[in-house]
Amino acid sequence: MATLFQFALWIHIVAGFTAILILWIPILTKKGNKLHRKSGWVFVYSMTIISLTAIYMGCFRLFWMPSVDAGTRSFSWFLIYIAILSGASVWHGLRVLKFKRRSKSHCQAVDLSFTLTLLTSSIGIMVYGWNVGFPLLQYFPLIGLFLGGGQFIYWITVPKSRSHWVVEHISGMLASSIAAITAFVVFGAPRLLEVDSVNLLIWFLPTIVFTPMIIFFSSYYGRKFAGNS
Template sequence: MLGVATRCLVEGHNHLQEQIRQFLLATHVLSGITALLSATAAIASKKGRALHRTTGRVYSIAMGYIVCSAFPLAILRPNPFLFGVACFSGYLVWTGYRRATQRAPQLTRTDQWTVLAGGGVIAGMAIYGAYMLATGESLGVVSLAFAGGLTIFVAQDIQSLRSGAPLGKFRIARHLQRMLGGTIATITAVLVAQVVPQLAGTSIPPFVVWLSPTIALTPLIVWWSYKTLAPK
């Protein structure tokens, strides 16, 4: 009897755990779709207008849920790489949101803790990327690339902690760079879930799919930054 009861408890626990995982995964994916749609609307709308602010706020909330739901999903079905990408996206979106809403040059303790968290994400993605390469996983290249990219953003924020946050059009450029960077990471995650599994048995290496959004959209960040910073 005790063995039967124990087995029932274990089966019930596993069933509940799977239901929770399915719910988190479904809402995680839905938030990703919402983030992509709202990001597209924000990019297409005129900066500073009500539509841009509203869609940008929706994007930030959706991305916040993606990052938060990534924690329990990483526990229920561990995927260190996707978890790192979620944290990468979260850092960019959070700091991009901070630059949009915090106009004062003085940064706060919140920004200090954010930089520390960013350093942790860099270390985690770099270590796991090296581990993947050592075990023959080509996606280790992508993890290291994300770690390198985030290092640039964190270095900018460390400089801002020392000398003050950017103001005026430089603040706007920083906001655009971070939000578009977060969008690239979101698109990358969607491709991983929907496209990479279809490549099994083909000659296309998965890291090509991973890096394609970065290669395609980075010129947009450069162009938009130039347009924002150009003398009027």
């Protein structure tokens, strides 16, 4: 089991660096062209691997490692939660493309299940965080509540513009990027930079940086695609 854990860890690290590096290609290239699509799929596959390996490693530490201390237990739950957040966001970003021409509410169980999983896990992790007094788990799930709530409202309401899918696609993919980079900052940066691993500013720095990007690109391409419709 320990060997499998190390294997999953290395795959997780490689996929994480791949996702963080490849992310900028679909952001900066022309939307819909060959390079955008191919690099986008590399990002999606990388994020899928990140999510699956994170869930495995988090569960391994929680249920198969003997004598896990409180800090490790809390970080393991965060690892599982960040995997759910990134996975649900990538899924949402993909599925809005498939249904970009919809003209009515969308209530397919497979899509709502991802959204509801994100919402319920956000509430559960937040409650757990307050119970154990762990700031990262107390506040970070607010992001998941915001994203999950937005996704749920998007699916169950009738689109108001033809470019509705553009905004959701961009926000879904960039939100998953926030999750990936936050995980690196929480677990990797303290070891590499020898900084305090419980600094709230460090934990929320990716969100602070990427949120304006989500707003800018969503607004820009939303107007652009609306004009091309």
